[in-house]
Amino acid sequence: MDLLPSSAGAYGGKATEAYRKALSSAASAAAYAVLARSMARELLPEELRAAVRWGASLLRARFGCGAKEWRTLVVRSQTGGGSGREENLLFDAARTYLSTRLDPRAMRRLGLTLCAARDDGGLRSWTKRLFLEPGDSTVDVFDGVEFTWTSVEKSNGGGGGKKHASNGESGIGGDREFVLMLSFAAEHTDMAMERYVPFVMTSAEETRQRERSLRICLNEGRKWFSLKHHHPATFATLAMDPTLKQSIVADLDLFANRRDHYRRIGKAWKRGYLLYGPPGTGKSSMVAAMANHLRYDIYDLDLSQVHSTMLQWLLITMSDKSILVIEDIDCCCDAMSRAVDGKESKTPALIGDKDGGVPSDIMETPPPRARNTEITLSGLLNFIDGLWSTSGEERIIVLTTNYKERLDPALLRPGRMDMHIYMGFCCWEAFKTLARNYFVVDDHPLFPEIQELLAAVQVTPAEVSEMLLRTNDPDVALRGLTEFLKEKKQEQSKMQSTDEDKLQGKHEAK
């Protein structure tokens, strides 16, 4: 097939000849370029090629955008030299951040690693990480400004550094070091230093927080014993009044994003929630949903196993971004009051107790007399308000009870539990969430009857869940639930009429 232009005459012939020449020169140039490239690939070390590519990209950027001035920040994996070497947190953060921004569909080449992780319970998990191969670049746009990241591999000249496998995850591979270059227009230097770099750090922290496996810690003596936390409850699966649910999520989000606010007002960054309601209404599920939402660990404190001196250790060894849960606090309060009434605990030796104050040296071994003293409620509360609040950040305490009316007023006083959340019987909206969770149905011919029954019967979400769990067939399950609700309604109206009869009898006897 002839692709040359067809024109007549001498002029046409000359033009054709010139075109042919130009084409053949272009072909030779292209062939030379390919040859030079493959020779360079064979002969030049990767680090030199990476440096050339990086320089070329900067030149392109500079000349492509007029006479703009450019700045480059060199982010090394380690800082300092010799034995004084320190990991550069920005390097790790930048890699983590970039792994969330790199798009394998848009880039011809990307590094990929799977990192094995092991939690404290010894279980294995995997995290996928994408990274820039040495010599590659990517552009990240932040607030409309372009920031170019380039990965470079440097030789450290024969070792000395830490020896790691060069798997792209560590900053150092044998005597080679990976460096990230961050380039931007000089006019955006302030933005880069004051906003973009902090943004990279925060985003990386959020990614790590999201990816890590959560733990639930149980107290054993003065130590926490931790397990992987797998509770699947989320706010989406939690069956409850939607407005209340939304307000809880909003409250948690506000709390988690208020580091500066808490610092400014000089208050410890903590928040307390009291969950109350009948058994089986989702109080434990709510704690799990909170932990999954915020990516916090749970510390489930069993006070019956704790003596006062253990408590201080347990509370101060909790990590930040965690939820301290004390279930059935009314029972604990009873036990505490009995201990005080029965004079079992003459000395409320719990650190931070009302009269005791917080000792200056918490590491000191407690005197033998204090070792077996019971925990008093005021001691617990003062300790939580005092040392627990200031020994860490971003902490939540959740107390649960089936009987709010039995609680000591000290627990309910304003400022102690910031939000009191009633977990009630299964309402219509809560049922719809359960039906969606179990069968992915939003409507069914039995729904109107179930709605009417739920308005008349007190049934817990746990009871409804149990009925729905019995079969995979929504028709059978919903029919079973309808029958169950009808029976419950009859039982409840029978009990009601018996109570009324008794009352009537009493009145007549008078």
Ligand SMILES: Nc1ncnc2c1ncn2[C@@H]1O[C@H](COP(=O)(O)OP(=O)(O)OP(=O)(O)O)[C@@H](O)[C@H]1O
């Ligand atoms: N509000 C709810 N939303 C979704 N599922 C629920 C809810 N309440 C209860 N369930 C179901 O019932 C089971 C038991 O509920 P959960 O332990 O959370 O209740 P609880 O109020 O903490 O009970 P208790 O007071 O006895 O500790 C859960 O595993 C869940 O399957």
